[in-house]
Amino acid sequence: MRKETALTLAADLPRLLSAMLGDRFSQSMAEREAHAGTEAHHQPMPPEAVARPVSTEEVSQIVNLCAFYGTPIVAYGNGSSLEGNASAAEGGLCIDMSLMNRVLDVRPADLDCTVEAGVTREALNEHLRETGLFFPVDPGANATLGGMTATRASGTTAVRYGTMADNVISLTVVMPDGEILRTARRARKSSAGYDLTHLFTGSEGTLGIITEVTLRLHGRPEAVRSAVCTFPDPLSASEAASVAIQIGLPLARIEYLDAGCIRAVNAFSNLEEAEADTLFLEFHGSEAGVGEQVEMFQQIAEDHGGSDFRWAAKEEDRSRLWAARHSAYTATVRQRPGARGWASDVCVPISALPGCIEHAKALLADCPVPASIMGHVGDGNFHVVFSLDPESAEEQEAVARINDAMVERALECDGTCTGEHGVGLGKRKYMEREHGPALKLMRRIKAALDPDDLMNPQKIFPPERNGNA
Known part of the structure; x- marks a missing residue:
């Protein structure tokens, strides 16, 4: 059961986060409203505070504290999603990934790179300009690559280069208890165990927070x-x-x-x-x-x-x-x-x-x-x-x-x-019609990985009716 320690009631949590992050932690109304997930028509739902980590380790520490206090967490990229995906439906803490914006490694010989989740697709392609490579997935908005992975985004070039699901090789994810997990190695194929990379790709922050993404790159065309x-x-x-x-x-x-x-x-x-x-x-x-x-x-x-x-x-x-x-x-x-x-x-x-x-x-x-x-x-x-x-x-x-x-x-x-x-919130009501009994399996996966339902609560799953999907 979730403790009754929403952020406004758990006085220790803001104090601890403020001590850890300094001015990268805020409870100001302006910051909260800026992270309310209002790109489209959905009702604004601001968090109760905003944290801006600069490393996977900081994300882990923040999530660990939120788990202890039973505080809901919403990861936030550029806020360009259209179905209320990043709205704080139960208040809690917004973890804004925008300062985790480093391109960590580019490996031209392997046609791949590793970036932090807050790197935008335009920033990555600017970084790649001299290499003769580019990252093709283009959803229109200059979204962050962590957010694009979380929503399994695609866009205008998907017909040739595929969606994020086709271009993500591996992820670093902070789990709901703060554990840091790497989902796969960089090999182009593997038959070793469950495909955890694709489990988290499209999970919209409901199973963990993506902090690093390893991506396929493509050669720039001659013509x-x-x-x-x-x-x-x-x-x-x-x-x-x-x-x-x-x-x-x-x-x-x-x-x-x-x-x-x-x-x-x-x-x-x-x-x-x-x-x-x-x-x-x-x-x-x-x-x-x-x-x-x-x-x-x-x-x-x-x-x-x-x-x-x-x-x-x-x-x-x-x-x-x-x-x-x-x-x-x-x-x-x-x-x-x-x-x-x-x-x-x-x-x-x-x-x-x-x-x-x-x-x-x-x-x-x-x-x-x-x-x-x-x-x-x-x-x-x-x-x-x-x-x-x-x-x-x-x-x-x-x-x-x-x-x-x-x-x-x-x-x-x-x-x-x-x-x-x-x-997000906007398409939840269609999930049972689309997936049938498979939706129950999704719920079981969610409950197994996030038993206290702290990670982006109320997203993806429609409200249960009498214990059923």
């Missing part, structure tokens, strides 16, 4: 080309994407924006893109190979009614082509002053993608708020972003109904309720 193409309707665009994947075209990125999204982007970024359903693509490889890929996709696009096919090779020209995709989320939300974003996120098998996007488009016909469809269609993952009045219960109820219908359709197609945002 990069970007392209954009418009289509007469969502079905044509998504079918073209599906065909390209099914024939094995080695795309690096293939992103979809619907006509409404392009309209919002034009207004937000002062662009003049055609307001039509659009695919944005990127090709990596040799000069000759990339040229062949571009020609092959252009033919696929034309077969599906595509037009206005444009491509670019220079970096500045590629950046201009991608400007619309990069601003899509913000552009959609800011169609209304004071609005907050609600980003739904489902993923389905490639063959089901066209039908699911068409279904989502039909749902939006009666949507009372501005909304756009966008997605990483190369791996069956798409989003609907809503521009929501945070004070309107009616709007939230309407969007929730649409979100429910989208998830239900995805699950009917043997898809998932979240392709990359994670579960």
Whole structure:
């Protein structure tokens, strides 16, 4: 049982943490509110204090103290998650990993590196610039690599390079009792025991706190080309994407924006893109190979009614082509002053993608708020972003109904309720429908590793009903 020693009641804990961390420990309201997990539409849930460790050993000491006092713990990266993943649902202590931002080792010959959890993906790639290597996983936000691992993030390049699950080799994790654990060695494969690395990847801080990550790196491609193409309707665009994947075209990125999204982007970024359903693509490889890929996709696009096919090779020209995709989320939300974003996120098998996007488009016909469809269609993952009045219960109820219908359709197609945002608080209610009896096994794992439920409580798992999942 958890002791009744929440942080506000356990006077000794703030004193001990303050003595250990100095000004890296704070109970100020400003710090607490800054760590309330409010990137999206969820209700802010601030912690009762914030600690900023600088080493795995300090994290271990902090967690050990919290375990003794029965204080809930929430790990925090950049706060860019969208499902309330880093909200302090039971108060307690937020462990902000931002000062653990060192690139510990880069091993070009092995195509891997080890970083502390607070290193951001952009900082890592800047560090790697002179090596000829890069880290490809790009969720859009400049998230921390610890947070990306914890949510099993992916993004625009997953179709070629995979998700975090494909690019994490090993982890250092602080367990709920403060023990420091390394999940694996650096070998590219192993059949020695349970795969603990993948157990913690995607666990959202509910089993332990990730402090170091060993990652796969990739060589920078010889040639990069970007392209954009418009289509007469969502079905044509998504079918073209599906065909390209099914024939094995080695795309690096293939992103979809619907006509409404392009309209919002034009207004937000002062662009003049055609307001039509659009695919944005990127090709990596040799000069000759990339040229062949571009020609092959252009033919696929034309077969599906595509037009206005444009491509670019220079970096500045590629950046201009991608400007619309990069601003899509913000552009959609800011169609209304004071609005907050609600980003739904489902993923389905490639063959089901066209039908699911068409279904989502039909749902939006009666949507009372501005909304756009966008997605990483190369791996069956798409989003609907809503521009929501945070004070309107009616709007939230309407969007929730649409979100429910989208998830239900995805699950009917043997898809998932979240392709990359994670579960957090927002997707908990779908977990039993998606996983069935396997959810009970997940609960048993959680109870075995964190028996007092101190690690990011209330995340991933729906409230139990009469002792059942």
